[in-house]
Amino acid sequence: MSDLPSPKFDAPQLLRHHGQTVAAYFATLRKRYAGAPARLMESIEYSLMAGGKRLRPALVLESWRGCGGRSGGDGSLSRSALAAAAAIELIHTFSLVHDDLPAMDDDDLRRGRPTNHKVFGEAMAILAGDAMVTMAFEILASDADPAVVPALVRELAAASGPEGMIGGQVLDMEGENVQLALEQLRHLHRMKTGALLTASCRLGAIAAGAAGEVLQAMTDFGGHLGLAFQIVDDLLDVTSTPEQLGKATKKDAGKGKNTYPSLQGIEVSRREAADQLAAATKAIETLGPAAEPLRTLARFVVQREV
Amino acid sequence: MSDLPSPKFDAPQLLRHHGQTVAAYFATLRKRYAGAPARLMESIEYSLMAGGKRLRPALVLESWRGCGGRSGGDGSLSRSALAAAAAIELIHTFSLVHDDLPAMDDDDLRRGRPTNHKVFGEAMAILAGDAMVTMAFEILASDADPAVVPALVRELAAASGPEGMIGGQVLDMEGENVQLALEQLRHLHRMKTGALLTASCRLGAIAAGAAGEVLQAMTDFGGHLGLAFQIVDDLLDVTSTPEQLGKATKKDAGKGKNTYPSLQGIEVSRREAADQLAAATKAIETLGPAAEPLRTLARFVVQREV
Numbered sequence: 353m354s355d356l357p358s359p360k361f362d363a364p365q366l367l368r369h370h371g372q373t374v375a376a377y378f379a380t381l382r383k384r385y386a387g388a389p390a391r392l393m394e395s396i397e398y399s400l401m402a403g404g405k406r407l408r409p410a411l412v413l414e415s416w417r418g419c420g421g422r423s424g425g426d427g428s429l430s431r432s433a434l435a436a437a438a439a440i441e442l443i444h445t446f447s448l449v450h451d452d453l454p455a456m457d458d459d460d461l462r463r464g465r466p467t468n469h470k471v472f473g474e475a476m477a478i479l480a481g482d483a484m485v486t487m488a489f490e491i492l493a494s495d496a497d498p499a500v501v502p503a504l505v506r507e508l509a510a511a512s513g514p515e516g517m518i519g520g521q522v523l524d525m526e527g528e529n530v531q532l533a534l535e536q537l538r539h540l541h542r543m544k545t546g547a548l549l550t551a552s553c554r555l556g557a558i559a560a561g562a563a564g565e566v567l568q569a570m571t572d573f574g575g576h577l578g579l580a581f582q583i584v585d586d587l588l589d590v591t592s593t594p595e596q597l598g599k600a601t602k603k604d605a606g607k608g609k610n611t612y613p614s615l616q617g618i619e620v621s622r623r624e625a626a627d628q629l630a631a632a633t634k635a636i637e638t639l640g641p642a643a644e645p646l647r648t649l650a651r652f653v654v655q656r657e658v
Numbered sequence: 659m660s661d662l663p664s665p666k667f668d669a670p671q672l673l674r675h676h677g678q679t680v681a682a683y684f685a686t687l688r689k690r691y692a693g694a695p696a697r698l699m700e701s702i703e704y705s706l707m708a709g710g711k712r713l714r715p716a717l718v719l720e721s722w723r724g725c726g727g728r729s730g731g732d733g734s735l736s737r738s739a740l741a742a743a744a745a746i747e748l749i750h751t752f753s754l755v756h757d758d759l760p761a762m763d764d765d766d767l768r769r770g771r772p773t774n775h776k777v778f779g780e781a782m783a784i785l786a787g788d789a790m791v792t793m794a795f796e797i798l799a800s801d802a803d804p805a806v807v808p809a810l811v812r813e814l815a816a817a818s819g820p821e822g823m824i825g826g827q828v829l830d831m832e833g834e835n836v837q838l839a840l841e842q843l844r845h846l847h848r849m850k851t852g853a854l855l856t857a858s859c860r861l862g863a864i865a866a867g868a869a870g871e872v873l874q875a876m877t878d879f880g881g882h883l884g885l886a887f888q889i890v891d892d893l894l895d896v897t898s899t900p901e902q903l904g905k906a907t908k909k910d911a912g913k914g915k916n917t918y919p920s921l922q923g924i925e926v927s928r929r930e931a932a933d934q935l936a937a938a939t940k941a942i943e944t945l946g947p948a949a950e951p952l953r954t955l956a957r958f959v960v961q962r963e964v
Binding site for chain 2: 481487508512519526
């Protein structure tokens with residue numbers, strides 16, 4: 353399954369194909385970490401295999417293709433692109449497990465199932481999250497081409513850390529029950545969700561050997577896509593049911609969180625999401641037909657129902 | 659301060675010197691992460707600057723010297739060794755912050771001060787710990803010689819992860835109120851504390867370009883030292899007061915934890931610590947006088963009062 357899907361696939365087909373690729377990779381972790389306590393690996397697998405959209409790995413692999421990454425003679429993906437796809441999904445999953453903890457968002461439901469700490473207990477959920485971070489970096493350092501390991505590790509670590517996702521979570525927490533200006537909300541989301549989505553695109557590009565203008569184009573694409581993603585996420589929290597979303601809804605308002613709809617209304621938010629989609633598409637127009645699946649994924653992000 | 663101390667220093671002098679080197683490095687983090695939320699960086703600094711022994715950075719830097727690492731013309735350490743020293747202390751500190759959480763060991767006191775979550779709240783302590791992990795890998799990937807980055811990242815990640823420190827914490831948790839055999843206790847500690855101490859020695863060796871027999875000697879040294887360290891830690895928990903140790907004592911027994919003294923008595927434990935020290939020293943006898951500070955540190959680990 354470690355090959356590229358047809359560029360003509362629609363977004364659900366692309367996501368399914370890349371999702372299977374990354375799931376097959378995750379299925380090898382139990383053997384790879386044979387010396388680890390069984391219950392820890394169960395807790396990690398429980399969350400890794402919970403069936404998310406796998407949007408970030410798909411972005412890594414399609415950014416790799418869009419930047420000229422070529423499969424081997426047997427059609428297989430480069431080890432660097434595959435390692436980056438698995439690593440970013442590990443980081444994303446870790447962040448969900450820790451976000452759901454009682455001390456954080458205190459959520460009982462995630463992707464339609466009990467959250468990790470509800471099943472494995474709080475201590476194990478903390479440790480499973482911690483372990484996923486170390487595994488992400490171990491996989492990158494072991495499996496990617498050594499020539500790109502420093503850049504890949506730097507990219508993933510920076511996007512996850514104090515100036516990226518984790519910093520954004522702190523701002524999110526500090527912003528509860530405080531009225532933020534729109535520019536502050538954008539800043540928060542550029543860190544909290546934007547950094548990892550942008551990194552998905554940049555990791556794929558770096559694995560393909562991209563630099564200069566091409567890497568900048570992927571950075572811009574990821575930035576606009578990240579903002580669009582968060583606006584749509586906020587909209588879905590207002591307009592969906594828990595059954596559709598697989599997690600609690602309407603919780604942003606209940607927690608006094610700032611959202612795009614709460615700051616500028618539903619209609620303006622929808623328009624801004626569409627504008628960000630247009631800007632994302634424009635950023636990669638020079639990449640030609642190899643980047644068509646990236647455009648398909650970007651449209652999906654903005655137009656998805658759940 | 660980024661130079662090597664006199665090899666004739668005693669252990670407190672060596673630790674003070676290397677401690678100042680790593681503290682000076684940590685003092686640059688606020689500027690390096692200027693885009694991070696201030697409160698997050700405060701929480702991270704609170705724990706990083708709490709004045710631990712800095713044993714792991716000292717082991718990195720002395721292993722580097724023992725394996726032939728040479729200072730630059732200005733006496734400065736290699737960037738790789740310094741980055742590895744800072745990275746391993748970040749990982750060690752993260753593990754303390756998460757270990758102290760209410761869902762884990764629920765400790766109020768660490769190094770004589772309130773624990774991180776007592777000061778900054780549980781959510782911030784979780785996020786600060788998470789951030790320290792990403793920072794460790796970012797520093798390694800950015801500051802070390804690119805030629806050794808893959809090996810350094812792999813080493814640190816493996817020692818921290820499911821088959822290393824985090825796996826050991828899970829075993830420790832699972833072993834509470836269960837009678838372990840001595841071999842199971844040794845296995846637990848090889849993971850929980852031994853992995854990171856061994857990695858300290860190996861990181862320094864790798865930064866110095868060591869391989870083959872020399873790297874193996876450092877691995878053996880670190881393994882024996884790690885076991886000795888844990889036995890002494892268990893002994894100190896029984897024989898010290900909280901004032902001496904800067905944290906709660908006698909808590910192992912209260913929690914139904916297995917320890918060397920509880921399984922084999924105080925005298926046999928003391929003898930085993932001495933045997934491990936002898937084995938550690940023997941492992942690096944071929945390294946000659948450049949490894950003398952490593953022997954000094956090993957003796958300190960076993961003979962320390964607190």
